[in-house]
Amino acid sequence: MDISNILLYVVAPLVAFSVVIFIHELGHFLAAKKVGVRVDKFSIGFGPELIGFTKGETRYCISALPVLGGYVQMAGDTPDKLTGESWEFYSASKKNRAFIIIAGPFANFISAIFIYAIGLMLGVGIPTLPSDIGKISEKSIAYETGIRFKDKIIQIDSKPVKTWDDVQGVLLKKKPKEVMKLTVLRDGGKEFEFKLQVPSKQPIDISTLGIKPYISTKIADLVKGFPAEKAGLKAGDSIVSIDGKRVDEWEEVTTVVYESIKKPLMFSILRQNKEMQIKIIPVEGKIAQGKKIVQIGQIGIKPVVGKIQIKRLRPVEALTDGFLRTVIGTPQYIMLVIQGFVDKCISVNDLSGPVGIFHMAGEQSKSGLGSLLLFIGFLSVNLWFFNLLPLPVLDGGHLVLLCIEKLTNKKIAWKVQEVANVIGITLLIALLLMVTYHDILRCLGLSLG
Known part of the structure; x- marks a missing residue:
């Protein structure tokens, strides 16, 4: 060591x-x-x-x-x-x-x-995602306006944007029912302009427009000891399909894996311009989903999410956030754990002791x-x-x-x-x-x- x-x-x-x-x-x-x-x-x-x-x-x-x-x-x-x-x-x-x-x-x-x-x-450290758009529901405002998958937002009205933080920051300042103009790049260079208007009185953000960040299927890192690493996947591999079904973005990968606890999956991956097949069996994992802890499949892969940007809060903002995390977040977390025990989604085996806490502290100190x-x-x-x-x-x-x-x-x-x-x-x-x-x-x- x-x-x-x-x-x-x-x-x-x-x-x-x-x-x-x-x-x-x-x-x-x-x-x-x-x-x-x-x-x-x-x-x-x-x-x-x-x-x-x-x-x-x-x-x-x-x-x-x-x-x-x-x-x-x-x-x-x-x-x-x-x-x-x-x-x-x-x-x-x-x-x-x-x-x-x-x-x-x-x-x-x-x-x-x-x-x-x-x-x-x-x-x-917070990952900064470029302003590329992921798959869009055909019923969304953005899709009906003409915006499509993998379009890159470069400007909202007169404000240039490069990341999803930029996009969200501009949208949150917009008033309900206000007409806005989005400029996007398509197919690597063509510029298109679209006018959008949210008909409701709810605050405007990316969810009300029906858009979300695009995250590619390229693997940035693997969790040691998990199925993906054991099966031979490597950082830099791109996932092309799972069980013969094409996947175009990271969300599609996680959806399939989450639903496949202990079920063999055939991954088609691209490595150095060569396509290969690797069989992986997801292990059981647990995540918080709303007010419940649910069981999911996990294989231990992490996506490429852009550059890490250090976000610092001002003293008043930081104290407010610290207060909310402690006074409101703590009871919510405790109730989530209790509910997990009641639903038998978690057990004593899922708890961490000194060794686990040492490991988690070490991982956090990396950041x-x-x-x-x-x-x-x-x-x-x-x-x-x-x-x-x-x-x-x-x-x-x-x-x-x-x-x-x-x-x-x-x-x-x-x-x-x-x-x-x-x-x-x-x-x-x-x-x-x-x-x-x-x-x-x-x-x-x-x-x-």
């Missing part, structure tokens, strides 16, 4: 984990200090201490296993350590203990907004610091949700015990808490081993079917 891969797949993921864990534990730490509970130790990671220092009453350290979490050790955090001092955790009121417990996940949730915002301000920060923001809100699950050992489990204590007006026996913690730790270790096993299979391009 060379130095660049070490930075991508080891250092970047460690930074990602460390940031979200530090924020989480900092939330607990600050809350404890706020209500007067003494903190004896603040550790990022578990196991033997690697490096640390003592300041005041607290020992700050980094331990050997940072990827497994971290902890804040408070005075009197177990009944056997109680001496009756007011600064001990179990001497604090139920309200203050709940405040300390909630503060960790809350810190992850709030910080995600700002992590997202910083990532968006630094910039994220730059902005993309890595967006991933860290996503990781932070996931830690918020996971820690609030009502499982012993997790913050959510501690809150459940506090609620029981509040309702019964009796402190739960420490032996009961110890048994609950052992059960919780056992379940978490079992889950960790299971997801790690499947993470490794995915990274190796293997599957249990």
